[in-house]
Amino acid sequence: MTNCLLRDLAALLAAAALWASPESLQKPVEKPREELLLNNAEIGRYGGQLVVSLRSEPKTLNPVTMTDNPSKEVIWRMMADLVHINRFTQQTEPALAKSWKVSPDGLRYTLKLRRGLRFSDGHPLDADDVLFSFQLYLDEKVHAPQRDLLIVGGKPIAVRKLDSETLVFELAQPYGVGDRLFDGFAILPRHLLQKAYSEGTLAQAWSLTTPPEQIAGLGPFRLKQYVPGQRLVLERNPYYWKADRKGNRLPYLDALVFLIVPSEDAQVIRFQAGDTDVISRLNAENYAVLERQQQARGYTMSDIGPGLEYNFLFFNLNDLAARSLPQIARKQAWFRQLNFRQAVSAAIDREGIVRLVYQGRAEALWGQVSPGNKLWANQALPRPPRSLDRARELLRAAGFSWKADGTLVDAGGDVVEFSIASSASNAERTKMAAIIQDDLKQLGMSVHVVPLEFRALLARVLDSRDYEACVLGLASGDGDPNGDMNVWLSSGPQHLWNPGQAQPATSWEAEIDRLMQGQLTARKYSERKRLYDRVQQIVAENQPMIFLISPHVLVGAKNGLGNFRPAVLDHYTLWNVEELFWRGK
Amino acid sequence: MRRRKKLALIISLLAGLHAVVLGAGFFAPYDAAAQKRELPFAPPMRLHFLDERGNFHLRPFVYPVVPRRGSYTGYQEDRSRAFPMRFFVTGAPYSVAGLFRARLHLFGADPPAEVFLFGTDGFGRDLFSRMLYGGQISLLAGLLAAGLSLALGLVLGAVAGFYGGWADETLMRGAELFLALPWLYLLFAIRAFLPLQIGPAQAFLLLIVVIGLIGWARPARLVRGVVLSARERDYVRAAKGFGATDIYLLRRHVLPQTFGVLLTQAAILVPQYILAEVTLSFLGLGVGEPVPSWGNMLASLQQYYVLASYWWMFLPGFALVPFFLGYSALANALHERVKAVLI
Numbered sequence: 031m032t033n034c035l036l037r038d039l040a041a042l043l044a045a046a047a048l049w050a051s052p053e054s055l056q057k058p059v060e061k062p063r064e065e066l067l068l069n070n071a072e073i074g075r076y077g078g079q080l081v082v083s084l085r086s087e088p089k090t091l092n093p094v095t096m097t098d099n100p101s102k103e104v105i106w107r108m109m110a111d112l113v114h115i116n117r118f119t120q121q122t123e124p125a126l127a128k129s130w131k132v133s134p135d136g137l138r139y140t141l142k143l144r145r146g147l148r149f150s151d152g153h154p155l156d157a158d159d160v161l162f163s164f165q166l167y168l169d170e171k172v173h174a175p176q177r178d179l180l181i182v183g184g185k186p187i188a189v190r191k192l193d194s195e196t197l198v199f200e201l202a203q204p205y206g207v208g209d210r211l212f213d214g215f216a217i218l219p220r221h222l223l224q225k226a227y228s229e230g231t232l233a234q235a236w237s238l239t240t241p242p243e244q245i246a247g248l249g250p251f252r253l254k255q256y257v258p259g260q261r262l263v264l265e266r267n268p269y270y271w272k273a274d275r276k277g278n279r280l281p282y283l284d285a286l287v288f289l290i291v292p293s294e295d296a297q298v299i300r301f302q303a304g305d306t307d308v309i310s311r312l313n314a315e316n317y318a319v320l321e322r323q324q325q326a327r328g329y330t331m332s333d334i335g336p337g338l339e340y341n342f343l344f345f346n347l348n349d350l351a352a353r354s355l356p357q358i359a360r361k362q363a364w365f366r367q368l369n370f371r372q373a374v375s376a377a378i379d380r381e382g383i384v385r386l387v388y389q390g391r392a393e394a395l396w397g398q399v400s401p402g403n404k405l406w407a408n409q410a411l412p413r414p415p416r417s418l419d420r421a422r423e424l425l426r427a428a429g430f431s432w433k434a435d436g437t438l439v440d441a442g443g444d445v446v447e448f449s450i451a452s453s454a455s456n457a458e459r460t461k462m463a464a465i466i467q468d469d470l471k472q473l474g475m476s477v478h479v480v481p482l483e484f485r486a487l488l489a490r491v492l493d494s495r496d497y498e499a500c501v502l503g504l505a506s507g508d509g510d511p512n513g514d515m516n517v518w519l520s521s522g523p524q525h526l527w528n529p530g531q532a533q534p535a536t537s538w539e540a541e542i543d544r545l546m547q548g549q550l551t552a553r554k555y556s557e558r559k560r561l562y563d564r565v566q567q568i569v570a571e572n573q574p575m576i577f578l579i580s581p582h583v584l585v586g587a588k589n590g591l592g593n594f595r596p597a598v599l600d601h602y603t604l605w606n607v608e609e610l611f612w613r614g615k
Numbered sequence: 616m617r618r619r620k621k622l623a624l625i626i627s628l629l630a631g632l633h634a635v636v637l638g639a640g641f642f643a644p645y646d647a648a649a650q651k652r653e654l655p656f657a658p659p660m661r662l663h664f665l666d667e668r669g670n671f672h673l674r675p676f677v678y679p680v681v682p683r684r685g686s687y688t689g690y691q692e693d694r695s696r697a698f699p700m701r702f703f704v705t706g707a708p709y710s711v712a713g714l715f716r717a718r719l720h721l722f723g724a725d726p727p728a729e730v731f732l733f734g735t736d737g738f739g740r741d742l743f744s745r746m747l748y749g750g751q752i753s754l755l756a757g758l759l760a761a762g763l764s765l766a767l768g769l770v771l772g773a774v775a776g777f778y779g780g781w782a783d784e785t786l787m788r789g790a791e792l793f794l795a796l797p798w799l800y801l802l803f804a805i806r807a808f809l810p811l812q813i814g815p816a817q818a819f820l821l822l823i824v825v826i827g828l829i830g831w832a833r834p835a836r837l838v839r840g841v842v843l844s845a846r847e848r849d850y851v852r853a854a855k856g857f858g859a860t861d862i863y864l865l866r867r868h869v870l871p872q873t874f875g876v877l878l879t880q881a882a883i884l885v886p887q888y889i890l891a892e893v894t895l896s897f898l899g900l901g902v903g904e905p906v907p908s909w910g911n912m913l914a915s916l917q918q919y920y921v922l923a924s925y926w927w928m929f930l931p932g933f934a935l936v937p938f939f940l941g942y943s944a945l946a947n948a949l950h951e952r953v954k955a956v957l958i
Contacts, residue, residue, distance in 0.1 A: 315918070315920035315921075319923045464905060481903075
């Protein structure tokens with residue numbers, strides 16, 4: 031056995047260890063030289079197309095520079111990585127690499143590429159393409175957003191080629207995520223991108239207007255047509271490297287069509303009218319509308335339980351000494367008091383939010399890890415029910431008192447009044463803020479809800495720090511705590527309540543820093559879990575974020591779509607697009 | 616004489632409507648911001664006169680609504696308990712125009728039952744109460760903004776008409792500029808420049824000032840026209856010949872002539888400005904939660920699910936109808952009267 035982390039996970043979950051997957055699954059078919067990956071999904075039928083809607087036009091088709099969701103959604107249908115996290119099992123499985131070994135000290139990964147693979151333009155893949163791809167991701171001048179994930183112990187991962195199908199990745203120190211490291215790094219065709227890279231124009235390469243024949247990947251589909259403002263059409267990649275049990279090469283679908291439908295409501299209407307086949311990222315209310323007509327209209331909606339998104343309220347705990355924001359600095363005297371934050375938390379009616387905002391399709395939350403993330407959630411966290419009495423007690427103990435008309439005043443006699451910013455485009459969070467406003471009114475606090483345009487909101491939180499409190503949500507990428515390093519490290523750019531600190535401002539933030547660094551290099555899952563459990567406990571005790579709820583992932587698909595298995599991880603519905611097929615009528 | 620009666624009727628009707636809105640605290644059974652979290656989007660309740668056995672009751676009664684089992688949006692009447700409507704009940708405290716405080720409400724039901732005549736919104740707040748309270752904001756905005764516009768229009772129009780010359784030229788060209796402005800975009804632009812974190816009261820005042828300041832051009836032009844003809848009348852010239860000051864002339868002879876026009880303008884502008892407030896609040900530029908206004912109550916209709924599922928959320932829109940009809944009838948009646956007086 032080669033992979034310690036994987037073995038632990040397997041033992042823990044009794045999930046199949048993929049390294050040990052049966053020989054038969056990987057035996058070559060069709061052409062003897064080509065090592066296709068066989069999967070176990072239901073055997074489907076060829077033909078047909080799948081139409082899905084995109085919220086906005088992808089900004090780019092370039093995997094090295096993509097940051098927005100629509101881009102990712104399209105690009106990952108055309109690209110593949112070496113080792114892939116199965117979105118359904120949340121475990122790693124072989125992809126372009128058919129096998130890998132890790133050295134006993136955890137510093138060296140040796141990957142073997144699948145033999146005989148071709149890019150979607152027919153050009154063969156070899157180790158040089160992998161070297162080239164990682165060169166791009168690691169090049170500081172390219173500014174790939176994924177670059178940080180390849181820096182371990184302050185040093186970039188070194189990639190070497192042993193032969194045309196074997197690669198060695200060397201790390202400066204052990205890396206807790208193990209083979210998950212390779213997920214999310216699309217392998218790119220050197221023959222198409224080398225020129226742009228050497229000319230320094232890689233960031234501009236592969237835009238939406240690039241001719242389709244100049245774009246190639248290793249994913250199930252390839253670009254066929256782009257109609258500005260309307261749609262993107264992908265066609266079947268005839269060289270794709272997966273096949274079903276019978277050896278039929280995937281994908282089954284002839285085409286994948288992305289329609290640009292700019293609002294959720296419009297997406298819902300298009301799905302209801304039968305213009306699109308699959309829908310995801312919809313809110314509970316729209317889900318209820320669609321659910322009511324599912325029999326008549328021939329589609330099925332499903333609620334697949336809590337996702338990885340967590341929503342929370344946080345106060346401005348930045349050091350504002352250097353900034354001229356005296357009004358906010360004065361209010362920070364309250365925000366910095368643990369009792370104040372705990373009282374706010376105790377007064378919030380999380381069940382009310384679940385009911386009013388999500389119609390029951392959400393889970394109340396007391397820690398940053400959603401119950402949907404079973405691997406990492408700390409089950410021991412206290413889940414105190416709402417208690418206004420406890421909230422009042424906490425406030426009284428901190429020197430707050432009430433005027434005759436019920437208004438809360440601090441020890442200096444100032445009326446407790448602050449604003450909660452939320453994103454105007456996110457109706458749920460604005461509604462949550464309105465509920466919190468009403469909850470806190472019962473403590474005598476006067477709260478204003480300020481819906482702001484999302485980018486303006488982020489600019490206030492991350493740059494100007496000109497806000498008092500804010501309701502936001504984050505989603506941890508694949509559920510692993512590593513994805514949230516930039517949130518929990520006090521120096522992290524997304525350490526929302528006080529981002530980018532030079533030195534941890536509090537002792538508990540310093541402890542979180544130590545624990546997060548520890549889990550980064552710990553190699554056993556049990557050890558990492560123990561450390562991350564402690565992080566969750568510290569966060570729950572100190573309430574820098576007051577966690578609210580985690581919404582369920584709600585999806586729908588037309589009846590007759592085979593192998594449709596929505597997952598709680600991102601690209602909820604299309605992660606196994608190669609397996610999807612239309613059942614015969 | 617008939618004309619006069621008609622005018623009186625219209626005015627008393629409008630006054631009645633305004634009184635209901637002003638006394639929202641009394642006519643509304645609940646506080647506009649009170650959330651009943653177990654009952655989001657509850658449909659309007661039925662008032663029953665016949666009970667289960669078919670007996671007629673003079674006093675209407677309600678059955679409490681309870682969520683249908685396993686559903687967050689489906690409701691049914693709990694027929695096991697009937698609650699008669701009560702009149703002149705004590706309930707949530709309120710104040711009328713900030714003058715006096717009271718707890719007396721026109722109607723209600725014995726706790727734990729509640730009467731939601733128009734259903735509830737997404738927070739379980741009584742839509743009927745919110746509609747009445749929302750009218751306070753919308754009507755007040757309309758009236759104050761119209762007052763502001765008219766005052767500005769009167770002053771500027773009188774100056775332009777009375778003095779003529781460069782003052783007239785400047786003011787009237789300015790008025791044309793204001794008439795040509797795409798006011799909705801202008802409002803967006805102004806709102807974008809102002810601080811975002813403002814309370815409901817400030818947002819409200821801002822709204823009035825912005826709407827009122829933009830609309831001065833039309834009344835100013837009308838006033839100017841009247842002043843222009845009035846200052847050439849023989850008795851005005853005579854008064855001037857006797858050495859009357861400009862202020863005296865304006866006050867005594869000229870401005871009284873404009874009042875008919877101004878009143879008619881007021882009757883036209885008020886509903887127009889109510890609609891402006893509704894539009895702005897609908898687009899999120901007006902007063903914020905939890906303070907209701909007709910515009911921000913209708914704003915939830917921007918969401919497809921509300922449109923598709925909860926028809927009663929349209930009801931605040933219908934509140935506008937009697938007011939608009941009343942004001943336009945008033946404008947017509949005034950216009951006729953002014954014509955009759957002038958002829």
